[in-house]
Amino acid sequence: MSLLGKKLKESLDYLQRRIPQSPHLGVILGSGLGNFADLIENSLIIATGEKIPHCPRTTVPGHDGLWIFGKIANKPLLILKGRLHFYEGHSMSEVVYPIYLMHKLKIRNLIITNAAGGINPLFHPGDLMLVVDHINFFMNNPLIGINNNQGKNRFPDMSHPYYPPFLEIAENTAIDLKIPLQSGVLIGTPGPNYETAAEVEMFRRLGADAVTMSTVPEVITANQLGVKVLGLSCITNMATGISEQKLNHAETINVAKQAQNKFQQLMKAIIERLPDHQ
Numbered sequence: 001m002s003l004l005g006k007k008l009k010e011s012l013d014y015l016q017r018r019i020p021q022s023p024h025l026g027v028i029l030g031s032g033l034g035n036f037a038d039l040i041e042n043s044l045i046i047a048t049g050e051k052i053p054h055c056p057r058t059t060v061p062g063h064d065g066l067w068i069f070g071k072i073a074n075k076p077l078l079i080l081k082g083r084l085h086f087y088e089g090h091s092m093s094e095v096v097y098p099i100y101l102m103h104k105l106k107i108r109n110l111i112i113t114n115a116a117g118g119i120n121p122l123f124h125p126g127d128l129m130l131v132v133d134h135i136n137f138f139m140n141n142p143l144i145g146i147n148n149n150q151g152k153n154r155f156p157d158m159s160h161p162y163y164p165p166f167l168e169i170a171e172n173t174a175i176d177l178k179i180p181l182q183s184g185v186l187i188g189t190p191g192p193n194y195e196t197a198a199e200v201e202m203f204r205r206l207g208a209d210a211v212t213m214s215t216v217p218e219v220i221t222a223n224q225l226g227v228k229v230l231g232l233s234c235i236t237n238m239a240t241g242i243s244e245q246k247l248n249h250a251e252t253i254n255v256a257k258q259a260q261n262k263f264q265q266l267m268k269a270i271i272e273r274l275p276d277h278q
């Protein structure tokens with residue numbers, strides 16, 4: 001067994017001893033969006049770094065680092081409140097460790113959310129954006145190195161990184177709930193500084209609608225493992241140069257919190273409509 005395989009087994013053994021029921025769905029909550037976890041019923045909360053063997057811990061304000069097991073809309077799920085970022089100094093394989101662990105837990109559907117800066121000039125702070133595709137601008141890749149998928153799928157196809165039937169469910173849900181939902185291409189950068197205006201202009205020309213410092217590595221790994229992904233961004237600010245406003249993390253979290261009502265409503269209704277397991 002590989003070193004990663006051994007670590008995952010120990011993490012998994014720990015979780016399986018504690019959780020009452022295997023979750024069908026995983027949800028990763030981005031900056032300022034963590035309150036969605038309050039909707040979960042019968043929750044069992046496990047602090048990542050302290051408790052789960054080998055699970056790296058997060059260091060960012062606004063990211064608690066909790067694994068929360070419970071139910072929403074009667075569906076057993078796992079919410080990861082507080083993800084790991086590349087800019088914290090974690091290696092790429094640490095950043096995606098939770099994805100491998102979720103896969104071991106037999107999670108096959110995953111909702112990944114994030115805060116993002118709006119590049120598309122038609123967007124506004126507080127908008128929600130369905131991620132239809134992404135650009136990996138991390139200059140790195142979580143799949144580099146020994147193949148952590150037991151030799152399988154070394155060269156994953158990325159023609160549909162965001163599972164098309166989930167896109168349709170999200171769009172229809174937003175229409176039914178009358179919640180405005182933008183859609184667009186997300187570009188992922190390492191951060192942690194916000195972009196320069198010239199970088200944002202480059203990203204715009206490359207075809208990006210929004211920019212974030214997370215998500216892309218997790219989505220690549222999920223695709224390698226055959227986990228189906230839905231991506232949802234909260235546009236917390238217009239990216240540098242699109243608006244004159246200076247950027248800071250506190251404001252990002254603030255705007256995400258203002259959008260939290262519609263974010264929670266949309267997420268809950270999408271979860272209700274997602275197929276149970278395939």
Ligand code: HPA
Pocket residue numbers: 115116117118194195211212213236237238239240247252
């Ligand atoms: N850039 C990168 N990541 C972000 C931003 C941004 O403007 N806003 C929220 N996350």
